Amino acid sequence: MWKFLLPFVAFIALAVLFAFGLNPKRDIRALPSPLIGKAAPSFSLTNVLDPGGQVSNSAFKGQVYLVNVWGTWCEACRQEHEALLAIARQKVVPMIGLVYMDQRDNAKAWLDQLGNPYTAVAIDTDGRTVIDWGVYGAPETFLVDGQGRVIYKFISPMTPEVWQQEFLPRIAAARRAGA
Amino acid sequence: MNRKSCGARLRGSCLSALLALLALGPLAAADGASGLDANGQLEDPALQARFERITQNLRCLVCQNESIADSNVELASDLRRQVREMLEAGKSDDAIFDFMTDRYGEFVRFNPPLEAKTALIWGAPFLVLVLGAGIIYRIVRRRSSMPLDDEPAPAPEQK
Numbered sequence: 001m002w003k004f005l006l007p008f009v010a011f012i013a014l015a016v017l018f019a020f021g022l023n024p025k026r027d028i029r030a031l032p033s034p035l036i037g038k039a040a041p042s043f044s045l046t047n048v049l050d051p052g053g054q055v056s057n058s059a060f061k062g063q064v065y066l067v068n069v070w071g072t073w074c075e076a077c078r079q080e081h082e083a084l085l086a087i088a089r090q091k092v093v094p095m096i097g098l099v100y101m102d103q104r105d106n107a108k109a110w111l112d113q114l115g116n117p118y119t120a121v122a123i124d125t126d127g128r129t130v131i132d133w134g135v136y137g138a139p140e141t142f143l144v145d146g147q148g149r150v151i152y153k154f155i156s157p158m159t160p161e162v163w164q165q166e167f168l169p170r171i172a173a174a175r176r177a178g179a
Numbered sequence: 180m181n182r183k184s185c186g187a188r189l190r191g192s193c194l195s196a197l198l199a200l201l202a203l204g205p206l207a208a209a210d211g212a213s214g215l216d217a218n219g220q221l222e223d224p225a226l227q228a229r230f231e232r233i234t235q236n237l238r239c240l241v242c243q244n245e246s247i248a249d250s251n252v253e254l255a256s257d258l259r260r261q262v263r264e265m266l267e268a269g270k271s272d273d274a275i276f277d278f279m280t281d282r283y284g285e286f287v288r289f290n291p292p293l294e295a296k297t298a299l300i301w302g303a304p305f306l307v308l309v310l311g312a313g314i315i316y317r318i319v320r321r322r323s324s325m326p327l328d329d330e331p332a333p334a335p336e337q338k
Contacts, residue, residue, distance in 0.1 A: 029243065034284040101253050127257035134282040136240035136254060 033134055033153040040067075040144045041132035045122035048099060048107045055122035057096060057144075064174045066095040066167075067142040068118070068158075069130065072106040074138040080157035081114050087163055088117035093171055097121035100130045100138070143170055146178035226266050233262050233275055236289050246289065 020026075035041075044056040057067070068084065070077040088095060097118035099107045104123050111121065124130050133142065143152040152170050154162060221227040234248035239255040247255040247262075258279075265275050279287045291297045 031240070031284055031286050034281060127253065128261075130254075131257060131261060131282060134284070136283065 027156060029137070030155040031136075033150070035134055035142075035150045036153065037149060037151070040142070040148055040150050041129070043098075043122065043124070043129040043132070045098075045124055045129060046104065048097070048104055048111070048121040048123050049116075051104065055096065055120045059120075060094055060096065060144075061148055062146055064093050064146055064171055064178070065119075065144050066093055067098055067133070067144065068095055069098045069100065069133070069135050069140040069142075070138050071099055071102040072110045073101065076157045077139045078114070080139050080159070081117070083158045083160055083163065084117035085115050086160060087158070092168070094119035098124060098129070098133075100124040100127060100135070143167060143174075145174040221263065221266070229272060230259075230263060230266055233266075233272060234259055236276075237262070237279055238287050238289055240283060240287065 040057060042056070042058055044054050044058070047053040047055045057065075084095070095118050097120070099121065100123070102123065107121065107123060111118075122129075137155065139155075139157055141154045141158055142150055143154075145151045151174060152166065154166060156162075216222050221230055231248065235246045237247045237258065239245045239247045239250035239252060239258075241252045241254050242250050245255075247258045261278075262275055265278065270278075276288060285291050285297070291300065293301050
């Protein structure tokens with residue numbers, strides 16, 4: 001009997017494996033961040049909007065805030081920009097822009113042209129801060145809670161749906177826990 | 180070159196890394212770091228050997244099937260600089276691998292350590308071996324207990 005069942009069992013096992021493995025909605029490049037639950041790495045970098053000044057995430061200590069990693073070379077960042085502007089208009093949380101592999105002038109021109117959704121924009125010129133944050137592409141968006149811990153990382157262009165479904169509930173929970 | 184193996188998200192960087200490489204030629208290999216000889220190698224051959232071993236065992240997360248030793252993208256070059264600086268600062272191999280996994284996760288290692296959560300990766304070949312041996316054992320035992328009459332007659336010889 002099992003001789004006849006075996007091919008069917010094998011078929012179903014393969015079908016389940018493929019349904020998971022070949023799911024087009026699953027981003028195979030998105031990796032879980034080991035940073036989740038740990039202290040957000042601190043940085044103090046050149047301010048894109050004010051070259052004499054610095055942007056440090058310690059200035060946002062005690063608040064729930066976002067860190068959005070981008071660069072003008074990144075097409076997907078252009079794609080998510082509209083969503084970021086809409087999020088900024090909601091004024092829910094401060095958002096730090098973290099530019100890397102890029103020039104300050106390019107970043108500034110981008111913001112002048114497309115609008116600035118960021119509370120502050122920092123540029124990582126030597127690529128050390130993005131290594132500390134485990135960044136391996138762009139755009140990547142981190143959520144940091146009031147205790148300074150990274151609580152979520154989203155890899156891919158931000159959309160209003162992702163903001164609604166993934167970020168807002170976590171922001172609300174972080175605020176409840178912090179209150 | 181690397182462009183094809185790079186994902187869409189960092190296509191721009193792969194292209195620019197490629198262009199930089201073309202423009203700088205042999206200079207690009209040096210990654211602008213200090214403590215290097217004319218060939219862009221660490222002056223201490225023992226350190227250089229460790230550098231090569233470590234960078235070949237770290238995955239470039241942009242072009243996920245390449246090591247950071249082989250990849251030309253900017254992130255890989257930044258990570259090579261990081262490894263080199265840690266070696267020069269006298270850090271152990273384990274400290275360097277820990278630094279990378281703390282930031283990028285176990286996936287960054289081509290050769291993950293044997294732990295509870297990686298046991299299946301390391302154990303799977305042996306499981307398959309045991310499974311195959313079991314199947315062969317069953318087949319052999321069944322056939323050896325068959326009466327000889329049941330064996331198919333040999334095919335008549337063709338001229």
